[in-house]
Amino acid sequence: MTTFTAAHLPAMNGRTVVITGANSGIGLAAARALAAKGARVVLAVRDPDRGRTAAATLTGDTAVQRLDLADLSSIRAFAEDLTEPIDVLINNAGVMIPPLARTADGFELQFGTNHLGHFALTNLLLPRIRRRVVTVSSNGHRTGTLDLADLNWERRPYRAFAAYAQSKLANLLFTSELQRRLTEAGSPVLATAAHPGMAATNLLGHLDRDPTPLGRLRTALTGLLSQSDDDGALPTLYAAVADVPGGSYAGPDGFLEGRGAPKLVGRSKAARDGTLARRLWTASEMLTGVGFPLMATKG
Structure with a gap:
């Protein structure tokens, strides 16, 4: 079996790929690889100036558009502004383990950004998506639990990593329920997910600022076990173009899925719970005011 690398990406001429959070980290690495293969890459970023700086480092057809x-x-x-057909949407942007903060709409920041933001974006864009929706999760989802009565941490004492793990579990539940709905609607679009392993991106920058002995040890282990942004982007690229079934989940093949070549990987029992996925979808529709836009094909 051939190991998947960026060189195995097919020609992407004439295809449009939208990547959230593409101004740094694995999002930028994925954008670089796809643009080099001829794709038109839309960098959907919160800071357009940083996005334009990032786009200037890419070779190919790129555009920068603000998205918070x-x-x-x-x-x-x-x-509303992005009217062109989209071949692949890559839900990559995310926040990791910040102090308690809330979005403009009052959602806990990690759940609101990592899940609800991408939930709303995907459903709003779905009528124009032609091939695939890839959502970036994390191995951290394995410790995640979903409290449907308190998704935004308004009653529980806030725990940053638990909130992060909840948002990453939500990413996988969203992917599986999205695929179920796409199949029911007779759509050819596939929903897949990926995780980068332990990629040395700016999401992990907070570890470098921990001066305690435990913090220094954690930083050293991160450096030893993590992989580059380019390698961390490979599971995302694999989920975006490889011949994989809808609902699949890609990650590195190495020790504890921390690094290595991309392959299909497993997920937690909670992430395989179809009933929980449907309940989360309903809650997400209520919170965002955005629903699934495709009608089921009549038999």
Whole structure:
């Protein structure tokens, strides 16, 4: 079996790929690889100036458009402005383990950005998506639980990593329920998910600022076990173009899925719970005011 690398990407001429959070990290690495293969890559970023700086490092057809996933009005404006057909949407942007903060709409920041923002964006863009929706999750989802009565941490004492794990579990539940709905609607679009392993991106920058002995040890282990942004982007690229079934989940093949070549990987029992996925979808529709736009094909 051939190991998948960026060189195995097919020619992408004539295809449009939208990548959220594409101004740095694995999002930028994925944008670089896809643009080099001829795709038109739309960098959907919160800071257009940083986006333009990032786009200037890419070779190929790129565009930069403002998108703040922590603000539903920004998501709606982005979806209204982007009128061209989209071949692949890569839901890559995310926040990791910040202090308690809330989005413009009052959602807990990690759940609101990592899940609800991408939930709303995907459903608003779905009528124009032709091939695939890829959502970036994390191995951290394995410790995640979903409290449907308190998704936004308004009653529980806030725990940053638990909130992060909840948002990453939500990413996988969203992918599976999206695929179920796409199949029911007779759509050819596939929903897939990926995780980068332990990629040395700016999401992990907070570890470098921990001066305690445990913090220094954690930083050293991160450097030892993590992989580059380019390698961390490979599972995302694999989920975007490889011949994989809808609802599949890609990650590295190495020790504890921390690094290595991309392959299909497993997920937690909670992430395989179809009933929970449907309940989360219903809650997400209520919170965002955005629903699934495709009608089921009549038999």
